[in-house]
Amino acid sequence: xxxxxxxxxxxxxxxxxxxxxxxxxxxxxxxxxxxxxxxxxxxxxxxxxxxxxxxxxxxxxxxxxxxxxxxxxxxxxxxxxxxxxxxxxxxxxxxxxxxxxxxxxxxxxxxxxxxxxxxxxxxxxxxxxxxxxxxxxxxxxxxxxxxxxxxxxxxxxxxxxxxxxxxxxxxxxxxxxxxxxxxxxxxxxxxxxxxxxxxxxxxxxxxxxxxxxxxxxxxxxxxxxxxxxxxxxxxxxxxxxxxxxxxxxxxxxxxxxxxxxxxxxxxxxxxxxxxxxxxxxxxxxxxxxxxxxxxxxxxxxxxxxxxxxxxxxxxxxxxxxxxxxxxxxxxxxxxxxxxxxxxxxxxxxxxxxxxxxxxxxxxxxxxxxxxxxxxxxxxxxxxxxxxxxxxxxxxxxxxxxxxxxxxxxxxxxxxxxxxxxx
Amino acid sequence: xxxxxxxxxxxxxxxxxxxxxxxxxxxxxxxxxxxxxxxxxxxxxxxxxxxxxxxxxxxxxxxxxxxxxxxxxxxxxxxxxxxxxxxxxxxxxxxxxxxxxxxxxxxxxxxxxxxxxxxxxxxxxxxxxxxxxxxxxxxxxxxxxxxxxxxxxxxxxxxxxxxxxxxxxxxxxxxxxxxxxxxxxxxxxxxxxxxxxxxxxxxxxxxxxxxxxxxxxxxxxxxxxxxxxxxxxxxxxxxxxxxxxxxxxxxxxxxxxxxxxxxxxxxxxxxxxxxxxxxxxxxxxxxxxxxxxxxxxxxxxxxxxxxxxxxxxxxxxxxxxxxxxxxxxxxxxxxxxxx
Numbered sequence: 177x178x179x180x181x182x183x184x185x186x187x188x189x190x191x192x193x194x195x196x197x198x199x200x201x202x203x204x205x206x207x208x209x210x211x212x213x214x215x216x217x218x219x220x221x222x223x224x225x226x227x228x229x230x231x232x233x234x235x236x237x238x239x240x241x242x243x244x245x246x247x248x249x250x251x252x253x254x255x256x257x258x259x260x261x262x263x264x265x266x267x268x269x270x271x272x273x274x275x276x277x278x279x280x281x282x283x284x285x286x287x288x289x290x291x292x293x294x295x296x297x298x299x300x301x302x303x304x305x306x307x308x309x310x311x312x313x314x315x316x317x318x319x320x321x322x323x324x325x326x327x328x329x330x331x332x333x334x335x336x337x338x339x340x341x342x343x344x345x346x347x348x349x350x351x352x353x354x355x356x357x358x359x360x361x362x363x364x365x366x367x368x369x370x371x372x373x374x375x376x377x378x379x380x381x382x383x384x385x386x387x388x389x390x391x392x393x394x395x396x397x398x399x400x401x402x403x404x405x406x407x408x409x410x411x412x413x414x415x416x417x418x419x420x421x422x423x424x425x426x427x428x429x430x431x432x433x434x435x436x437x438x439x440x441x442x443x444x445x446x447x448x449x450x451x452x453x454x455x456x457x458x459x460x461x462x463x464x465x466x467x468x469x470x471x472x473x474x475x476x477x478x479x480x481x482x483x484x485x486x487x488x489x490x491x492x493x494x495x496x497x498x499x500x501x502x503x504x505x506x507x508x509x510x511x512x513x514x515x516x517x518x519x520x521x522x523x524x525x526x527x528x529x530x531x532x533x534x535x536x537x538x539x540x541x542x543x544x545x546x547x548x549x550x551x552x553x554x555x556x557x558x559x560x561x562x563x564x565x566x567x568x569x570x571x572x573x574x575x576x577x578x579x580x581x582x583x584x585x586x587x588x589x590x591x592x593x594x595x596x597x598x
Numbered sequence: 599x600x601x602x603x604x605x606x607x608x609x610x611x612x613x614x615x616x617x618x619x620x621x622x623x624x625x626x627x628x629x630x631x632x633x634x635x636x637x638x639x640x641x642x643x644x645x646x647x648x649x650x651x652x653x654x655x656x657x658x659x660x661x662x663x664x665x666x667x668x669x670x671x672x673x674x675x676x677x678x679x680x681x682x683x684x685x686x687x688x689x690x691x692x693x694x695x696x697x698x699x700x701x702x703x704x705x706x707x708x709x710x711x712x713x714x715x716x717x718x719x720x721x722x723x724x725x726x727x728x729x730x731x732x733x734x735x736x737x738x739x740x741x742x743x744x745x746x747x748x749x750x751x752x753x754x755x756x757x758x759x760x761x762x763x764x765x766x767x768x769x770x771x772x773x774x775x776x777x778x779x780x781x782x783x784x785x786x787x788x789x790x791x792x793x794x795x796x797x798x799x800x801x802x803x804x805x806x807x808x809x810x811x812x813x814x815x816x817x818x819x820x821x822x823x824x825x826x827x828x829x830x831x832x833x834x835x836x837x838x839x840x841x842x843x844x845x846x847x848x849x850x851x852x853x854x855x856x857x858x859x860x861x862x863x864x865x866x867x868x869x870x871x872x873x874x875x876x877x878x879x880x881x882x883x884x885x886x887x888x889x890x891x892x893x894x895x896x897x898x899x900x901x902x903x904x905x906x907x908x909x910x911x912x913x914x915x916x917x918x919x920x921x922x923x924x925x926x927x928x929x930x931x932x933x934x935x936x937x
Contacts, residue, residue, distance in 0.1 A: 177931040178908035182891055187900075187920030187927040194926075202903075202931040216933060219905075235928065 177202045177240075180224040190232035190262055198235020198267065199228070205239025205273055210307045217241045217275050223248055232262065234269035238305065243274040245282060250298075252287035254327070264288035268298035272339075273305040276316040283323040289330030289357075297334035297361065298324050301377075304340050313340030317381070320345060325352035326359065332388075335362040335377050343508060344381040351388030359388045374430060374472050379461060380508055394507050394570075396431040396515075396597040402501075405524075407586040411533065411544050411579040414501050414519075414590060431597065432461035432470030434502035434575075461506045462573070470504040502577040503595075505570040515548075517564040517578060517595045522588040523554045530554050530582050532562030537575040544579055554585040739773040745780065762787045763794055770802035866912070868892045873901070879925050883907045891916040898924060903931040 177200070188199035206216030221240040228234070230253035237243060252265030265287045271277055284298045304313040324332040332351050351359035362378045371390035373383050383392035406412055462470040519532050533549035535542040548566030562580070578595070580587060614620040629646060632638065636648035639655070653659050733746045750763040763786050770779035779802035785794035799807045858872055859865045867873065867889050873881035880902035883889060887904065890912040896919045901909070911917075920927035 177903050177929075178910075179929070180908070180910040181914070181916065182909060182911035183917045185917060185919040186922060187897075187918075187929075189922075189926045189928070191922040191924070191926045197926050197928065199927075199929055201928045203933050204931070206933055219931075219934065221931075232922075239933075 177204075178220060178222045179226050180222070181226075183227040183229065184231060185229045186231065188232040188235060188267075193232075193262055195233065195267055198233035198269070199231045200235035200237055200269065202236070202240070203238045204241070205305060205307070205312070207305055207307050210312075212310060214241070214275065215239070215273075215307045215310070215312055217273075220244060221274070227251070228265075229253060230263065231265055233267035234265070236270045236272075236302075237274070238272045239274060241275045243271055243277040243279075245269075245279045247280075248282040250282065250284045252285065252290075254286035254288060254290035257291060261288055261292045264291070266294070267296050268300060270300040270302045271314075272302040273312045274314055274317075277301075277314055277318070279319045279322060281321045285323070285325040287327065287330060289327035293329055295329050295331060295358075297331040298326055299333050301333070301335045301339045301341075303336045303338045311338075311340065313342075314344070315342045317341050317344035317346075320347045320349060323350045323352065324359070326357045327354060329356045329358075331361045332357065332359040333361070335360075337363040337375070337377055339377045341377070341380050346381055346383045347385050349386045349388075351386060353388045374461070379430070379506070382507075382509060392430070392507075394430045394505070394511050394513050394597055396503065396595055402590045404590070405586055405588055406580050406590075407582060409581055409583050411531065411535070411581045413535070414578045414580050430461075430505065430507035432472050432504045432506055434500040434504070435469050435471050436467060436500055462504050464504075470506070500577075502575055505574045505576075506572060507570075508572055510569055510571040512567060512569045513597050514567050515565070515576070515595070515597050519562045519578070519580065519590050521560050521562070521590040523556050523558070523560050523582075524586040524588050525556060525584070530560055530562045530585070530587065531580065533564050533579050534566065534576050535579050536568065538571070539573070542575070542577065554582060556585070739769045741769055741771045743769045745769055760792065761794065766796075862887070864888045864890060866890050866892055867895055870895055870897050870899075873897075873899075877902075879928075880930060883909075891918055893917070894919055896921055897927060900926070900928040900930060903929065905934045
């Protein structure tokens, strides 16, 4: 499907007015007999310098080896007011399950949302296609340097909840905002989660340097408590005590927390980890083994105060999983991050000091970062704070955990541990 | 008076000389009233006289003459051969003076067979040679009627003679006193075939159509060719051969060149009809062909892409404008069968 240097006026199903009929009705995937990994995808859907004006519905593109939409100007016709709703562009374009999808240097403006109420997106990355036992999504997606101007309650870019992508970039676009527009919609529902991009459909994207939407920065704000005691002069990993609670992450972009799975089921998938009160599910970011996964919050409902995953009370079939104070970096590209941690604890007896640091596992086992360790004086029967701060370059799969030691004192309650990454 | 040549008993009796009873037997008989060189006839008094003979003087002469050729001869001449004063009619072509043109028309009914020679029928005037074939048809000549055919037959070496070429003159309309449109077609027989086909035709409107290659050693239209009359279906690429070749020289075209297909891989689209005939709701594009849109092309059907085909605008003003008054217009591509 190769079109270039052309202006297309009208078309796309205005005669029938159906949302299911669009200008482009293009298929290059064999959902009946396709074989892994390509499933019959080999052709190009290529639009270069193709302007459209008042296309009713831009249509549907399924599969294709390469989806390449470049230098296109799609004008919905709403520069002219006072026309019937069908006069303008009613629907954008939908892509599904392309091996690669490049949408670059395009301009999409003046759809019907300028004058009529609609929540239709201008560009949709649709649901995975099912081929046999396979759920087929995108391999690589590049959406850059575009201008999207949804109007009213229109949406700009929509990524379906069941759309998977192996690798993706969304960068340097200009999402022009109006009061009620949703510039990028990937299923997140709360204000906090809308900038996290840590839902399964977005976790493999870098979202960066766009006007109108936040970047997918690696960040972590986690706080939790433990009733364990620590009195060793050697650094020990801070573990959650029995019946303690841990808020997984309040805003946790691309950072997962370890969950040990003791159930004999041996295999966990997204959705099985569920907050018992709210029903919110956790997102599995990384599977280390059949018994160890790393999770984060998702679906816009945070596992924060009042909505915690309760370590001992989290019941599923089989034995309950246990959270551990170990985190993993799952951003697909290396990043230099600043990590700061603070622990508040009580001290029994007189002692000299409290050492608080972070140990990193960058593939060769955990190593304590003594350079970032802060030593504080232990003051009996008073709140004590210990700090850690460092700048680290993390890559995908790197892990870290919190470590503490004391000399001559006993740390009774570490009742607040704050971790922040930005 | 007696005579030594009158044999009578009485030599003095001459009555027998005048009463008609005298028998004369002599060596000669003469008379002063006779004209030398003329035949002798007998008058009413039974006297001899000399005069030219009339046809009626000979018994059956008139009837016999009536039974032979007259000039002009009003009846039908049937003969096994004609001869001139010097040779037979087989050499008549050299003796055109032996058939003298007269006022009126000479009609020949049936076949004229010329064997072993050359047929040449001509009338020499002061300016041009004129052959006239007047063909009459009962009830008049109507559109499509073959007015006249010059059929060429040839022996096929089995003793059978067959039509191998012809020139046909046909009515292009119903002929009237004011309308007499006529076509001319020239037919030849292809190698390996027995049936003549039309190769060259000149229509009543002056259009000339050639089926087959056109080879010219001289100029085609020394005063210029009106390209508006050249239709694309005249020039076809038969069996992949290049139908036209312009050589290495530069081609200069002062007017517009409206080309629909540059080659088998590129088609130029200026009208919806250039896409061909729609199938269902789509024009089905040919695999591997690039369709170049020129100007604004208003479409009432969608487009179904072939494998490896493409559409592009030829210039920044190229527009495909869909008119969906009658149907939805889509650009469709389907899964190509994988080997």
